[in-house]
Amino acid sequence: MRNSLRFVAVGAALAAASFATSASAAASATATATAEILQSLTLTADTALDFGQIAANTGGTVKVNADSTVVQTGAVVWTGTRAPAGFTVTGTKGASVVVTLPTVASTLYLGGNTASPSKMTLDQFNVDPVGGFQLDATTGKANFNVGGRLTVGSAQTAGTYSGTFAVSVEYQ
């Protein structure tokens, strides 16, 4: 009989994750117990991509870059906090990870209703640090930011526009 326990070895919040994957027939006199430490990876969202308060005016674009710089075009007037989305990755110390972002634009619809003719686009997604980066050699953590460009139309219909954008952390 072989009892195999698998443990997830990551710091926080998962003390009780153990899995018994097999425990069969008890006809044998010897038992082997093994504990396997699995490499794990966690991803948490820390802060949202924030475009602040924008007066649409006759329209334009606001681009909040992953490195926290802001570029604006057209007649848009903005105030308030503008910040990229922030994420934390935790995994194997010193490991290399890659972030992938959408290559196509996301569409934000009025009221989240995809049938609505009123919409805005979010594109030019960018990440900082660019390309692959290394998790900390001591803590196994790394932070990364994601930014994008919002295009605001002239006489954009009032209301709440909502949409999603995909962010994926890749192990090799």
Add this chain to the structure above:
Amino acid sequence: MTVSRFRHLAMAGAALFGALSSAPAAAQGDLLIAPTRVIISQGGSSEVILSNIGSEPATYRISAELRRMTEDGDFHEVTEAEATPAELAALQMITYAPRRITLLPGQPQSVRISIRQPEGLPDGEYRVHLNFRAVPPALKPEDGAGSATGVSIKLIPVYGITIPVFVRRGRLDVSATLANAHLVKEPGGSFVELDLTRAGQRSVYGEFIGKSARGEVLFDLRGIAAYPEITHRKVQIPLSPDALAKLRGPVKIEYRELPENGGALIAETAATFP
């Protein structure tokens, strides 16, 4: 990062002054995945643990996707229309369940991966990338009701983790060589760049360890692979300020299997830094 393109919109009509604000969405869908790569030999199966490490219940979706590695070590998404026969075979061969899981905070569940090898499949390494990501919560009615004059936006990141799943069929060999290690200094940080050349029918995976003449470890970058679709890739090894200061004279750079895989030496090169 520089912005290369500006898009000018025509100024037309009367000015509509609408306040536009974005409402930060509560983090929902934080997740843990273990292990972070799966290798299945002939006829085997495996499992991956998914755990909700957020503070809210979340529903996760699991999907099998195709990626190709570039010579810079980045990944490109590949659609089914663009896929090679081997990539399509990998998608058909690798099955997993469940595909959608709702988990309470702190709750883990295993996802079982199994292989259905078709008859007559050529030997080789087949690979898909399993993506685990939270399904965004449905919009509440009040989300759609903005103020009468203002415009606000609500952006929901759909974020997840993607891990490679390899199926190896037959006896597959691989070898690698390293060359051209040199120091690159950029405003964003310094790194050692080198060329990794791969030969054989499968991927190679390991860590890069730099050692001084006295045997001191100067850097250690883990989890670097070269997949079968490329025979050559650039590797950039980030250097801490401390490692940069110590990078003097002859340095031996080893590419080794990870310790948990035996730690065998795959390839090595030497470089002398000024």
